[in-house]
Amino acid sequence: MDLIIPVPPRFNFWATVYSHGWCALPPFHVDKNERTLRLVVPNGHGGNDSLTLHDTKAKLTASLDNGGDASPDRVTNISNSVSSVLRLRESFDPFYAEAKRYPRYRWMVKRGAGRLLRCPTVFEDVVKMICTTNCSWALTEIMVQALVTKLGSRVRDGVQSFPSPETLASCSEAFLRREIRCGYRAPYLLELSRKIAGGTLEIEKWRTSDEPTEELFIQVRSIKGVGEYAAGNILKLLGRYDYLGLDSWSRGKFYEIFRKGRKVKDSTIERHYARFGRWRGLFMWMDMTKDWHEREFPL
DNA sequence: GCGTCCAGGTCTACC
DNA sequence: GGTAGACCTGGACGC
Numbered sequence: 001m002d003l004i005i006p007v008p009p010r011f012n013f014w015a016t017v018y019s020h021g022w023c024a025l026p027p028f029h030v031d032k033n034e035r036t037l038r039l040v041v042p043n044g045h046g047g048n049d050s051l052t053l054h055d056t057k058a059k060l061t062a063s064l065d066n067g068g069d070a071s072p073d074r075v076t077n078i079s080n081s082v083s084s085v086l087r088l089r090e091s092f093d094p095f096y097a098e099a100k101r102y103p104r105y106r107w108m109v110k111r112g113a114g115r116l117l118r119c120p121t122v123f124e125d126v127v128k129m130i131c132t133t134n135c136s137w138a139l140t141e142i143m144v145q146a147l148v149t150k151l152g153s154r155v156r157d158g159v160q161s162f163p164s165p166e167t168l169a170s171c172s173e174a175f176l177r178r179e180i181r182c183g184y185r186a187p188y189l190l191e192l193s194r195k196i197a198g199g200t201l202e203i204e205k206w207r208t209s210d211e212p213t214e215e216l217f218i219q220v221r222s223i224k225g226v227g228e229y230a231a232g233n234i235l236k237l238l239g240r241y242d243y244l245g246l247d248s249w250s251r252g253k254f255y256e257i258f259r260k261g262r263k264v265k266d267s268t269i270e271r272h273y274a275r276f277g278r279w280r281g282l283f284m285w286m287d288m289t290k291d292w293h294e295r296e297f298p299l
Numbered sequence: 300g301c302g303t304c305c306a307g308g309t310c311t312a313c314c
Numbered sequence: 315g316g317t318a319g320a321c322c323t324g325g326a327c328g329c
Binding site for chain 1: 306308
């Protein structure tokens with residue numbers, strides 16, 4: 001079954017897929033030659049659907065890989081999930097209007113860059129973000145790969161889902177340390193999963209919350225294992241760009257781009273981006289990743 | 300092959 | 315409020 005997903009003007013599929021490292025973490029799978037992105041979305045009835053997204057000339061196609069009937073409910077769920085993952089229903093007009101004011105940032109308008117890929121659920125985004133803290137990217141990949149292969153459900157041959165909160169909640173800390181290699185993060189992941197599975201924490205609502213960003217930041221930050229860096233970046237995936245979410249890599253990039261490699265305080269970086277108001281976190285990320293865009297997708 | 304050191308965010312205890 | 319140390323892993327390095 002193939003579905004045509006409507007996309008907004010200026011939407012750039014590849015700039016969104018490669019907007020940050022998430023596309024390299026399963027269940028996402030990128031085929032560069034075929035120019036497709038595979039993803040696994042919960043179907044709302046305890047199961048999952050595997051989709052392959054294919055972009056051709058202002059048209060986005062979602063192919064359902066695991067068979068079954070195309071019920072109206074299922075079609076709606078797939079359409080909503082893809083729109084959420086690729087941020088198709090968010091307006092970036094104010095962001096591009098701001099970008100046009102600065103010659104340095106007009107490339108983002110030209111390329112349709114700015115949409116950050118996110119997972120089908122907030123839970124998956126938060127768990128993965130915790131797995132990026134205090135370790136190399138290689139270790140993040142090991143942890144996420146293990147979560148999917150050891151705890152995910154089989155969707156079709158060779159494709160497994162990201163584990164649900166209930167599945168993660170049922171694990172022991174020793175299992176997570178030994179098999180998932182997540183070390184001291186194990187109790188954090190367990191606490192998060194058990195609160196969600198027990199119904200005392202509802203993080204899926206965050207994507208549609210109309211609470212002020214500062215209030216949302218406090219809630220995100222209250223998750224054990226989520227500090228300033230992780231909370232700032234989780235907020236970006238919720239469509240709030242008021243925090244920078246600095247880590248050692250982005251600090252280094254800033255020093256390299258704006259200070260000829262000289263170190264500066266975080267407050268200096270904050271001041272540098274303050275002019276961009278509520279979009280400052282996204283402007284910063286665009287500076288950090290401009291070279292990826294130029295290298296991976298030359299115009 | 301083995302041991303040691305270091306980098307990477309967050310939490311907690313302490314001042 | 316600020317700071318030091320612990321947490322855990324993979325990778326780099328020296329032997």
